[in-house]
Amino acid sequence: MQVEIEARLNYAFENETQILLALQASQSRDQEIITESLVFEPSANYQTDKNLEGDRKLRAVVSGPTTITYRAVIENHLRPLLPAEGRRNLWAELPDYTFPFLLPSRFCPSDRFMRFTQREFANSPDGVARVVEILDWIYDHIDYVHGVSDAQTTALATFVDRAGVCRDFTHLAISLCRAIGVPARAVSAYALELQPPDFHAILEVYLENAWWLVDPTRLASVGGLVRIGSGRDASDIAFMTTDKPCQMIEQAISVSRFSKQGSRITSP
Template sequence: MKLRVRAQLTYRFDPPTDAIYKMQVAHWPGQHILEETLTFDPSVAFNEDEHAESGSRTLRCHVEGEVTLSYEAVVENGQLQDLSLNVAQHDWNELPADVLPYLSPSRYCPSDQFGRFATRQFGDTSGGARVSAILDWIAANIDYERGVSDTETTAARTFIDRAGVCRDFTHLGITLCRASGIPARAVSAYALQLEPPDFHAVFEVWLNHSWWLVDPTRLAPVAGLVRIASGRDAADIAFLTTQERCEVIRQVVTVTPA
């Protein structure tokens, strides 16, 4: 599918601060960038880095005052497939070394606290069927509601509150998958048909020798996702991270067929 993604972020940085942006489309197998532009207004000097494994791209810069970053790309994202129920789960000794970190608890995903629940709730399933059962449980038990969570909310808190937004759904899905012995990691994405349009948090699981994307909110089709960044949880995929406080002035994200 060929998609055009656009993002325009206008923030006020007072006091001046160092900033890290992750909003460019990732370099990832099967995802091809056909056109791309990026501009700062006013002009800002920046360094660009790329993560060797995930293809995530990072902009590092020093910003002050009101700054607008505009990004646009035309992307061919291939033919992303929905996760099949019969996709097999691996024994841990069969996993690639670079997948192993996504079995462990992380800042927002305390999977070591959910082993007993995962076994009781999903213990008669494995692989794709288990991930599907986890997604069904989240859909039945967690309400999509803004204002319930904040940047410090963990999966354990969401499990108690039974409400949250896409990052909270993603953290809980990752947590329950890791508690089930399935490697899982967070993915930030541009998402076709997401309402209202915004950056979207989903996750992916390692099954049958590859990563499979899933959307625990079920708000956007997997086929319309364009990968930006991936990591252990939201701390690794945030579209903007700053040392000092900042104020959002305007943020616009759109995804349309190209």
């Protein structure tokens, strides 16, 4: 399935500002970039860095009113879903790069949930079944509500409020998975058929020697997700990070099935 993406960010930067952008689709094995373009108006020099998993971040310096437009067509290959069963890897078996995703982080204080997970999920088989039970618990007990949380809300606050948006669902799922000894990391993505269209926060869990992509909100199908990047929590996957305050003028995200007729996409 081919997915067409357009992300347009229109911001005002009062002073010369350094920015980090996570807009570009990851160059990972389960998704192929057919074509893409990235345009700054006014033009700006930028540098793109790529990690070992194909996630890319862009660095630039901008000032004044600036519009950044990213367009792409992505071929989503058949993405494997979380298996029906499977065991949790022992820590001695884990690759060392998964260790940070076992530990508490800024928005995911997983150590605060250990007593709860031991009592709530102790009767389910260790591994995939326990992760699925956690995801079911979140879906059954947390309401998807805009305006309840903000950029400082942690998983602990979401657990108390029992409401939030995709970012909050993801932080709580990560915290509960880490509390049962399963590495979990936050993932930013473009999502087909998400309403309203926006950047979408989901997560990956490490089981059976592999990362598995899951959406705790159940608002988007895994097959229609275009992965951007991953990290410990929202602080690592923000679409834009700046060293000075800025003002959003307009922001628009569009994700749809690609049609060759009338496509907006052009090669870089």
